[in-house]
Amino acid sequence: MKKNFEFIAALAFLGVVGIAAIAGLPGNILNLLIFMMIIALTAQGWNVLGGYGGLSSFGHAAFFGTGAYTTTILQTSFGINAWVGLVCGVILGAAVGAMIGFLSFRAGLKGSYFALITLAFAEVLRILANSWDFTGGAAGMMVSINNGFAYLQFSDRRWFLLILIGFVAGGLLLTRWLERSAFGAYLIALRENDQAAQALGVDIFKIKMQAITLSAAITALAGCLYVQNFLFIDANVAYGSWISIEALFAAIVGGAGTMLGPLIGSVLLLGLGEITKSFSGGIAGVDLVVFGIILILCVAFAPNGIRGFVADLWYRRKSRGKAM
């Protein structure tokens, strides 16, 4: 599978989803697709740092929540335009990423230690957001309903899905650039062996800082868009561990460190989750049981995710064809 082929196939998939949405899809499918795209974008953010950089964060909620709260507070408390709020959310999310990165990378944290410190930062933000007044405390915050492009809210949800598809396609483009750039090469080098990369003259601190800032910005964008869709945010949604785990699951199950991984992972996981829910008759938690089992199965049988698994099958079939 050539990278170009994958890229075009992914765009074609997004195009088909978009066209199907315009042609008319049932409301619940539309909602599912919107959620899939939000998680795909969150996971695309995680993938930059966790997939390409090999620094598995367990606290991407810190960025998701900062984006979500920033845009909500700017809109409701200061009456600022939703798009400006979105840009500010992304910038602030990236800034939180840079701050966490600066502290942890200067201390040289990686592996389990990096996973734990990101988790801790997200928890601190969750507790603060839960007790401060300007984040609405435990009651959370609502974005007032104003339909229209300028407000980034649509009574017809198809438009919102199309915008999300645009952002996810942007994420694909960004990953494609990453895979071809010197920055991406340095990032992969430090994932494989950071000491060797450093010895060869890669400024690993700088590369890690750039990676976490970019990663946080994308995930913060997903947080902003989440709020624009659901119009409500509280500390457990914004900074809860669920979103850190969804981001990590989608990217790893789909294929960490690959362009398509996050999109494949979120479509597959949330799709399967929805199917399980419809069969289990509404017992809470069954869809997440399936997520967990899929993660363990992936660790066991597809360490490079679904993308890697399919690619392996593909090459095996091709090489067998040549041998015969």
Next chain:
Amino acid sequence: MYSPTIIFEALMNGLMLGAVYALIALGLTLIYGVLHIVNFAHGALLTVAMYLVWLASDRFGLDPYVAILVVTPLMFAIGYCLQRFIIGPASRGSDNGILLATLGLSIVIQNLLLAGFNSDTRTIATDYAFEIVPLGPLLLSLPRVIGLGVSVVTAVLLWAILNRTDIGKAIRAVAKEKLGASLVGINVAHVYAMTFAIGTACLAIAGGLLMPSFYVSPTTGAAFVLVAFTIVVLGGMGSIPGALIGGLLIGVVEAISSLFLGDSLGQIGIFLIFILVLLVKPTGLFGARA
């Protein structure tokens, strides 16, 4: 504004709560010391232990402290099987694989519990839950005094297992040098599973100690395990005395910061310590290696 008695009482309460924290952290640090990964399923397994204690009391009328005797071997077996037949084979020895497998397990367990028991909180009513032990001017809660005592005994037992038995010797050998241990005939997969089993059995005791004064719901363990992570990091990952002292320290910090900041912000103190230790001295107080 606070009388010395109140502060001293908070201190003692913190110490006693910290002892149970230490017990949870002991299991975690033992597993880290040997497998070199953070066991993300630890919290979910604590919840399982607490539900088992609750079931033993609810269905069979066992006292939570008596239930420990039944639940401990059960949790030991569960821990052994999880590592031997699921985590070990799935991860094929890769660190990242073990980390993700335990994370997957925790999600599965937590949500199976949610599906089976729904999200209601369960408690065990005992006639001694609010019993008070007077100690000089201090009034101490009986379950917490028992918690402190049993935790100390468990820690001593654990130390004896690690230092005085063959399996303890094997565990220490594998922790130091996995390849070397397997070369001299130690079955590494078995030792990994035994370590995991002992770590999980500690949770059964912690569950029994917590249940008389605490409640259980599918997410209870997750709250405790974040504290346990902090303790393990503070004490030094893999260090047993570190987990003990770290646990007591964190218990005191929580009690004191809850006294001054209130319950909801009280936990902030713990996380700030966590972040500070990670940034300043990631090897912790007693850790040998980063």
